Amino acid sequence: MCNRGIVIGFQKGSIFMKLRDFYRIIMFVIAVMVFTICVTSCSSEGVNSQAGTVSVLDNGLALTPPMGWNSWNAFEADIDEWKIKKIADAMVDSGMRDAGYTYLVLDDGWMASSRDSNGNLVADPNKFPSGMKTIGDYIHSKGLKFGIYEDRGHWTCQQLPGSFEHEQADMNKFASWGVDYIKMDSCFAENNGRLSSVDYALYRNCITKTGRPMVLSISDFGNGAWTWGGEEMAQLWRTSYDIYPWMDSVYYCADTSAGDHSIHPAFNGLWQFAGPGHWNDPDMLQVGNLAKDIENKAHFSLWCILAAPLMAGNDLRSMSDSVKNILTAPEVIKVNQDPRGIQGYKVYDNGDQEIYNKPLQDGTTAVLLLNKGPEPANITINWETIGLSGRQKVRDLWKQKDLGYYEDSFTTENLPQHGHILIKVGTTGPELAAPAPLPLDKYTVTKSGTTYLSDLYYIWKNGEHPRKDKNYNNNPITINGITYNKGLGCKDDTKIMYKLNNRADRFKAVVGLDDSYSGNSTGRFRIYNEDLFGNRVLFESGDMHKGSPAKNIDLDVRGVKCLLLVFEGDNVLGDWANAQAIAIN
Numbered sequence: 001m002c003n004r005g006i007v008i009g010f011q012k013g014s015i016f017m018k019l020r021d022f023y024r025i026i027m028f029v030i031a032v033m034v035f036t037i038c039v040t041s042c043s044s045e046g047v048n049s050q051a052g053t054v055s056v057l058d059n060g061l062a063l064t065p066p067m068g069w070n071s072w073n074a075f076e077a078d079i080d081e082w083k084i085k086k087i088a089d090a091m092v093d094s095g096m097r098d099a100g101y102t103y104l105v106l107d108d109g110w111m112a113s114s115r116d117s118n119g120n121l122v123a124d125p126n127k128f129p130s131g132m133k134t135i136g137d138y139i140h141s142k143g144l145k146f147g148i149y150e151d152r153g154h155w156t157c158q159q160l161p162g163s164f165e166h167e168q169a170d171m172n173k174f175a176s177w178g179v180d181y182i183k184m185d186s187c188f189a190e191n192n193g194r195l196s197s198v199d200y201a202l203y204r205n206c207i208t209k210t211g212r213p214m215v216l217s218i219s220d221f222g223n224g225a226w227t228w229g230g231e232e233m234a235q236l237w238r239t240s241y242d243i244y245p246w247m248d249s250v251y252y253c254a255d256t257s258a259g260d261h262s263i264h265p266a267f268n269g270l271w272q273f274a275g276p277g278h279w280n281d282p283d284m285l286q287v288g289n290l291a292k293d294i295e296n297k298a299h300f301s302l303w304c305i306l307a308a309p310l311m312a313g314n315d316l317r318s319m320s321d322s323v324k325n326i327l328t329a330p331e332v333i334k335v336n337q338d339p340r341g342i343q344g345y346k347v348y349d350n351g352d353q354e355i356y357n358k359p360l361q362d363g364t365t366a367v368l369l370l371n372k373g374p375e376p377a378n379i380t381i382n383w384e385t386i387g388l389s390g391r392q393k394v395r396d397l398w399k400q401k402d403l404g405y406y407e408d409s410f411t412t413e414n415l416p417q418h419g420h421i422l423i424k425v426g427t428t429g430p431e432l433a434a435p436a437p438l439p440l441d442k443y444t445v446t447k448s449g450t451t452y453l454s455d456l457y458y459i460w461k462n463g464e465h466p467r468k469d470k471n472y473n474n475n476p477i478t479i480n481g482i483t484y485n486k487g488l489g490c491k492d493d494t495k496i497m498y499k500l501n502n503r504a505d506r507f508k509a510v511v512g513l514d515d516s517y518s519g520n521s522t523g524r525f526r527i528y529n530e531d532l533f534g535n536r537v538l539f540e541s542g543d544m545h546k547g548s549p550a551k552n553i554d555l556d557v558r559g560v561k562c563l564l565l566v567f568e569g570d571n572v573l574g575d576w577a578n579a580q581a582i583a584i585n
């Protein structure tokens, strides 16, 4: 089977593609075409603008993806100073620190259940009797950096004191303890009444005021920090819900960053939002917590090619040699830490087999060929797919071994499930072109007059992919007998975010259940400014039934960066007819 020169050889039993796979290939080909058009139509300046972009924070932090260890995946809230000191020792003794894992981050569960009488955060006296400054000093004495967890709500997820309304005082406290890295979570933050972008900008400013450089890690369960400009506030942001120690979860989290779980397929994942100083974070590593080494390796290879933060989450005190060898594999880590900072992107995905490409600073490129599917498979990468041709040198980065020179393509055979090969292709020289980001006018409002949302790619979604200019069943949008040529057709719970980019003045739409729906369930339409956390509801339809009169929406959206459209229903078809943003000037 061929696709743009890539040949996949299937073993017996996997010849018949599932419909889902066919759909994914079509979507993938569209995505490849979109960015191929971009690559060929942009000037070389445009092409290179992605490579080497520096975060607007530009404070020299996290110029490569942060590496370290975090307590949550191994221990959840069951942490104390004795355990953490042993972990710090193990980070040094195992060679993890020298391999690059420098941040030791205490996740939720380190603090006392209430603040002291002066309103200060304090460590849990039973778990950390020596206090946080002492544990920080110990971590620093080992040549490591000290990271800590907090939450921007009233409470952390473990219902310990959150930083809401204590922002500056808490950041000052962290600085006085010698903290180098803050993971700022979002439990209970929907009650803050602040937009996420406002909330995280507040923390960024409070951190700056302390005078201590501290990495800020946004933990918002993948609600879409890249949509509202997370890179202006933080060095990394979560793209997913929590990761668990099984492969479905690992692959799901990887795909929130590399696939279309959380963004329109035309983006081909979130690679265009990452770069030095600002990284997509598909959550912390489960390497060492998975059932088999082949799974641990596949997980690690994916995080490395995706330029994801590498925060180990296994119990380092009892780590096996094979897990240690995976986490410290030097040439695999080098791919992750490449200073060019391009997030690897998919160049092939048929639902079971995937190929990722990550152009490196030295002019070579790293390629991951991965079989996720249950059947053994051969995978071939054609050089033309990754901007190369002719005879190319190939090196196996796990084996640290040159495999020789390959003409036009490279094939790996009989890969079992989770089997993969991570190779470096080419010789050193000028950098290979990185694909250009999607042009702004494809996904934001850039012009005066009317922009129909169905003519833009959404920038975040949760639930089913909405239909453009059709109802969900691909028939004309019809409400109360009126047919609309433009709009979005949804079914069941669907949240879709569009980036208005502060450019639009008004948003207009007509909403109602599609006339083709004949059931008795209700549907409900709401519009939020930005994401759900700010709880800024701009429109609420209330429950609508079949035949309910359509509701006209006409909103002032000046100053709105992102508009979140939420439809809720159970097996119901709902339409955002004529949904449009209007920019007066």
Ligand code: GAL
Binding pocket: 072, 107, 108, 149, 156, 157, 158, 185, 186, 187, 219, 221, 241, 242
């Ligand atoms: C979750 C977060 C996890 C962990 C946990 C602590 O919200 O996604 O990574 O920090 O809270 O309670």
